[in-house]
Amino acid sequence: MLTAKIGKVGKVLICGMKGVGKTTLLEQLIYGNVNMDTELHPTIEDIYVASVDTGRGGARETLRIYDSAGLQGKGQLPRHYLYFPDGYVLVYDPTDPSSLDMLADIKTDIDRNKEKKDNVAIIVLANMRARNRRDSPASPPIQVTQPQSQQQQPDPVESVLNRANSWCARERIKHYTVNAMERPSLYEPFISLCARLHPPPTKSSFPQLRQVMQKTQKNDS
Numbered sequence: 001m002l003t004a005k006i007g008k009v010g011k012v013l014i015c016g017m018k019g020v021g022k023t024t025l026l027e028q029l030i031y032g033n034v035n036m037d038t039e040l041h042p043t044i045e046d047i048y049v050a051s052v053d054t055g056r057g058g059a060r061e062t063l064r065i066y067d068s069a070g071l072q073g074k075g076q077l078p079r080h081y082l083y084f085p086d087g088y089v090l091v092y093d094p095t096d097p098s099s100l101d102m103l104a105d106i107k108t109d110i111d112r113n114k115e116k117k118d119n120v121a122i123i124v125l126a127n128m129r130a131r132n133r134r135d136s137p138a139s140p141p142i143q144v145t146q147p148q149s150q151q152q153q154p155d156p157v158e159s160v161l162n163r164a165n166s167w168c169a170r171e172r173i174k175h176y177t178v179n180a181m182e183r184p185s186l187y188e189p190f191i192s193l194c195a196r197l198h199p200p201p202t203k204s205s206f207p208q209l210r211q212v213m214q215k216t217q218k219n220d221s
């Protein structure tokens with residue numbers, strides 16, 4: 001008799017403003033085939049399945065990742081996205097502060113519907129978009145020396161990242177800076193999200209209960 005056990009599949013939705021790089025991140029994470037010249041089209045909806053090694057004794061866990069259409073205007077997710085996911089990956093582009101503001105709206109929406117599904121895991125990714133080589137020549141042809149008052153202006157990307165850090169700390173969600181062009185930068189957020197969605201089975205401290213559980217497992221197999 002075939003007794004293969006199918007483990008729980010973690011369902012994750014990746015969402016955020018239109019064009020922040022959601023599909024690029026997923027294509028890079030799963031296939032590793034994205035470069036500066038890759039052309040991607042706006043998403044309607046796609047599903048990716050990832051088999052993740054969370055480093056717990058070699059067993060692999062499965063994530064089903066739903067890539068959603070980027071949002072515009074008010075950050076309101078289509079209603080069905082509030083019910084099925086076990087986890088959310090919220091993505092923004094630190095060069096566009098409004099893409100971070102939108103995540104706050106999305107998070108509020110998720111929280112409002114939490115009673116329908118408890119224990120939802122959320123992470124936030126800042127996609128540090130490496131600029132296209134065509135956009136940024138190695139050394140600009142004309143060097144402009146800025147007046148001192150301008151030099152002291154805080155870096156706008158840095159201040160968006162700081163704002164994101166404070167918001168994530170308040171909301172108790174993990175904030176990662178990643179770069180869609182650097183695959184290794186994507187591993188940690190997805191591995192830790194996967195580990196949260198697949199917690200190790202808890203060992204009972206009651207020996208009798210443990211024996212009953214072991215017996216049941218034997219009978220199942």
Ligand SMILES: Nc1nc2c(ncn2[C@@H]2O[C@H](COP(=O)(O)OP(=O)(O)OP(=O)(O)O)[C@@H](O)[C@H]2O)c(=O)[nH]1
Nearest residue numbers: 018019020021022023024042043070129130132180
């Ligand atoms: N240079 C550069 N381009 C990027 C990066 N990430 C995304 N892009 C480009 O930005 C555009 C939009 O990227 P997508 O991954 O399609 O963005 P998305 O958030 O999935 O877009 P929607 O599906 O429309 O919401 C594409 O042309 C990508 O090639 C990056 O890190 N660097």
